[in-house]
């Protein structure tokens with residue numbers, strides 16, 4: 120397969136083994152937090168086929184692009200998965216918007232982080248309460264801030280075991296899997312959106328740009344911004 124290393128099939132097998140290990144050791148106190156990007160639909164396909172006991176959550180911030188809702192529905196139709204869509208606390212959103220306006224994230228980095236805290240991090244914290252482990256679709260090559268991540272880590276911020284089964288996958292390998300298995304994916308990927316979050320905080324990138332350059336692009340002079348979901352201190356296991 121063009122652009123795909125010879126070890127691709129072994130990576131698929133290793134990823135399935137890691138999902139089985141996570142499910143065997145931690146289910147039912149285990150969640151996959153999906154944002155329905157390319158990596159996440161790949162993992163949903165593998166979970167549906169091999170470890171359907173793993174529960175899947177996603178965060179509806181209230182500001183997602185329609186294309187993300189479409190792929191959530193496509194996955195619900197295609198797979199027999201245990202999927203929960205989580206929402207932010209309505210009173211907290213109302214209070215934040217009343218004080219700072221609906222587009223507060225454009226006013227300052229602090230207000231952008233507040234918006235992410237209310238719309239994403241607080242609902243995720245709620246979902247992870249009582250869990251012992253969680254799974255992400257992070258890949259090392261996505262960002263400088265992900266270079267030190269490992270397949271299994273101790274997430275000291277949330278106090279959980281954290282599994283990153285795709286950490287060693289390349290972008291070409293992810294897309295090879297999606298094409299080979301006809302996995303539903305977010306249509307924005309075909310419009311040069313490698314990383315997809317909330318609609319007002321995501322743009323397409325051009326040739327040569329960092330894959331995460333389209334996220335919160337107005338606030339960085341260099342480096343790549345994170346929303347805080349994966350910026351916690353970690354220890355390799």
Ligand code: SF4
Pocket residue numbers: 180182224231232234235236238239316317319320346
């Ligand atoms: S990505 Fe943007 S709209 Fe979404 S929660 Fe963060 S600041 Fe708010």
